[in-house]
Amino acid sequence: MVTKKLEWEEKYSVGIEEIDNQHKHMFATINKLLDIISTGSTKENLGDIIEALVKYKIFHFATEEKYFKEFNYEETEDHIKKHKEFNDNLTILKEKYPEYTIEFAFELINFLEDWLINHLMVVDQRYVKCFHEHGLK
Numbered sequence: 021m022v023t024k025k026l027e028w029e030e031k032y033s034v035g036i037e038e039i040d041n042q043h044k045h046m047f048a049t050i051n052k053l054l055d056i057i058s059t060g061s062t063k064e065n066l067g068d069i070i071e072a073l074v075k076y077k078i079f080h081f082a083t084e085e086k087y088f089k090e091f092n093y094e095e096t097e098d099h100i101k102k103h104k105e106f107n108d109n110l111t112i113l114k115e116k117y118p119e120y121t122i123e124f125a126f127e128l129i130n131f132l133e134d135w136l137i138n139h140l141m142v143v144d145q146r147y148v149k150c151f152h153e154h155g156l157k
Contacts, residue, residue, distance in 0.1 A: 025051045026133065032140045034148050036156050042080045043140060049073060050132050057125050066120035066128075073132075077106060088147070091154045095146055102143050106135060 026047045033040050049072050056065045081103045088096040109131060117124035 025054055026136075032137075034140075034144050034151070036148075036151055038156075039080075039083065039144075042076075042083060043136075043144075046076060046080070046132075046136055049076060050129065050136065053125065053129055053132070057122065057129065060122075062122050062125045063120050066125060069128075070114070070120075073110065077103075077110075084144075084147070087151060087154075087156065091150055091156075093147055093150050099143060099147065102139065106139075109135070 028044050028047055032043060034043075049069065052072075053066075053069050056062055056069065085096075085100060085103070087093070088099065093099070113124065113127055113131060117127070
C-alpha cells in the first residue's frame, strides 16, 4: 500500500511566498519518501530523508519563530509548542526504529502527512493575519 503523492493546493497557502516555498519543499520531501517506499529502497535512502527533514525543520521553524518574535505574535508560545511536538514525535519514531525498515517508512509517512496537513490547515493559518498586517507577503 503506497499513499498517493501530495499535491500543493492553494488551500495550504499562508499567502507568504517565503513560507509557502518552504512548505512546498516539505511536500517534495514527503513525495521523495513515497518514491523510496514504492521502489523498496528504504534502507539505502531513508537516512537522506531523515537528514533532509532535520535540516528542513530547523530552518523552517526558525523562519516562523523569527517572525513571531519580530511581529510580537500573540500565539507564539502555543505555536512553538507545536514545533516541539514535531521534534519530539520525530525523535520517538527514530528511537522506535533504530534501523530504517519499511515499517519505519510507513509510520514516518503517516506522521508527516498528518502533521503537515493539520499544521498548514489549522495552526499556520492562525498567524496569517498578523504576518500580513506587518507587510509580509
